[in-house]
Amino acid sequence: MAQIIALRQPLARQKAAPSPCDTCTSRSLTICASLDSEDQAKMASHVTTVTLQPGQTLFSEGDEAEHVFNITSGNMSVAKSMPDGRRQIAGFLGAGDFLGASTKAEYMVSAEALTETHLCRFSRATFRRLLSDMPCLEQRLLAVAESEIAAAQEQILLLGRKTAMERIASFLLLQASRMKARGMAENPVLLPMTRAEVGDYLGLTIETVSRCFTRLRKLDVIGLPAPDRVQIRQFEQLRALSEAA
Amino acid sequence: MAQIIALRQPLARQKAAPSPCDTCTSRSLTICASLDSEDQAKMASHVTTVTLQPGQTLFSEGDEAEHVFNITSGNMSVAKSMPDGRRQIAGFLGAGDFLGASTKAEYMVSAEALTETHLCRFSRATFRRLLSDMPCLEQRLLAVAESEIAAAQEQILLLGRKTAMERIASFLLLQASRMKARGMAENPVLLPMTRAEVGDYLGLTIETVSRCFTRLRKLDVIGLPAPDRVQIRQFEQLRALSEAA
């Protein structure tokens, strides 16, 4: 009801008459998958949907952490920045991913849309209440947090110890497996981000990212039908390159 | 046995055969701090204590994840390795830290003692049962997981974008704040790990770590009364160096 007031604001909001959850195509990927239909209805009554255009910021590092989000479609980046502008992307998120958890009162990272992105939004207070009402949800969230920690540890290994080539190879394999996990074809890997964003994720510069792609193409390990589309031609070779000495 | 007696005499807390939890000096730091005395007793009846000597491995990457742990005293490292031996330490843990959570059936990292370390151990199955019995515990664990994610994101920024000097400065400040959080004096920062371990944590070599320490000492930003003891002489300068351009 109150959400309808949304004017032409940077964050366009809509609330469908029944509930956006009824037509959600990503439910099986999200934390909502752990809920029975009664609990889903309870969740649905507190949700607001949000749409972001490419480049739009959902929240910034240091903003008051008012909401938590669930991506229903689209692609986002989660990043931290330094005072002088250096930026490190901590992760790319897609359909089904949960976003906005924070122990502190402020967000610890910034979140930005790479493509048009749809999210569902809960106020933190509401979400906390729902959480203590629904043990399933809390368990699921704990599992999500644990796999996020595992992913972060893998990223730490990549940034601390891998060469540029190994980072690129690991990245392509990771993207492929992420697509597979979402039920998409894994092979022509789609890259909804620019070279700059890949670089900011892998701790490299644009130029190094580009040079590695070119080298992989010349080795015929990958094909590059378009800058944002990578055909993996030799999976095993790519896997070997992802941890080559 | 001892616990049953305790329940019969809720007001007389002194016991003949006390559980290790009764004398635990780290309880306020651990997930156990969230429990009332009844739940603590329940936890205590399932706990086993473990002692590790410096260099001993608690578990390795790929081992079947049978247990979860809580450090009561000592220092550990959590690391991932590559087939050719390159190693990346994902974090250092100390008294109060929780250890061993994994969504998968295997541990995703290796855990090793830096100093003599005491832990309490639960079987995973038992712990899962305790968890669903005690909502407080689950909430606390979720908070712990979230702050671990925040720490990992900070580490990702450090590894992806900071110079060697910035990494060392950030590391010293982090160690100082960790000591403070444990109620210890923050200033002569104690380093219970070798230069090699600092390097494996910061994505640097032993030599670079040593050279940075030497430079900081020559700048009189720190003092090095012993290799494992760092006196911070200019906090603000160190803070500036931790994100200098």
Added chain:
DNA sequence: TCGAAGCTTTGACCGAGGTCAAGGAAAGAT
């Protein structure tokens, strides 16, 4: 159809940090 803006690629050069090597210093063993 043309131009502008933004992304990507490529080349030439350089420097931060890695590698290799050699000494010190401290702690435990004989």
Added chain:
DNA sequence: ATCTTTCCTTGACCTCGGTCAAAGCTTCGA
């Protein structure tokens, strides 16, 4: 005491990836 081992420091040199610069490609709008 002396030897061994392990860790730390320092120096000389080199390389991987960053920086700077310029030129292709797309896309989009006039």
